[in-house]
Amino acid sequence: MTSRQRIWTAAALVIGDEILSGRTQDRNVAQIASWLGVQGIRLTEVRIVADDAGAIAKALKALQGAYDYVFTTGGIGPTHDDITVDAIAAALGVPVVIHPEARAILERYYENRGGLTEARLRMARVPEGAELIRNRMSGAPGIRIGNLFIMAGVPAIAAGMLDALTGELEGGAPLLSATVGAWVGESDVADLLRDTERAFAAGAGCAIGSYPFFRDGRTGANFVVRSTDAAVLDDAAKALVTGLRAIGREAVPGGI
DSSP states (O other): OOTSSEEEEEEEEOOOOHHHHTOOOOOOHHHHHHHHHHHTTTEEEEEOSSOOOOHHHHHHHHTTTTSSSEESSSOOSSSSSSSHHHHHHHHHOOOEOOOOHHEEEEEEETTTTTOOOOHHHGEEEETTOOOOEEEEESOOEEEEEEEEEEEOOOOSHHHHHHHTTTTTTTSOOOOOEEEEESSSHHHHHHHHHHHHHHHSTTOOOEEEEEEEEEETTTEEEEEEESSSHHHHHHHHHHHHHHHHHTOOOOEEETOO
């Protein structure tokens, strides 16, 4: 099996009391998932934990052993409650050190912004042996150690860090998708969806997800067909359109 045929997987560990309390809505998972898909890596699991060293370590150990890559977001800022680096270092059994390149980056960034204070220097702390992930927005870098990527919780900054990692990770074929919509209840087409998926599941594989909605007093659904093979994707989507029309339902390529 080549690296393109192998399914590469990742997990996301979202860290922050503010997420669990509902004060802040997470936006990082969606952008991580989208970015990973382009890299040929599938986001397979997401966990959300509090700013608690034990919870972070427990989740990290479970995820690292199960997936090719693990991405964390949150808890790497300059304040006392930013404990992600300490928790991860403890989980990995390594000390926390000041990364010299990170320190130099922060010194340059804050040269005309009040200088590098002790609080700001916290953002140069990494688990020993770690590399840096570039951050063009706020200077403070992300951290890479093995298959673990430690990123900021601020979505715009996390997005920049993902951009810096583009092309750096080994992955397989990107997962492609096509959407077909119809004004129909899920139960009316359950057999059609199952049979269509099975018909195209061999080889590059095919999966069909159903996403119902109620709009303008009517029940409908969008069906998302996914495959790593463009030809399989196209054939499966066409078969779904044909199947819907055969039972008297108008199919809408691209979705409703």
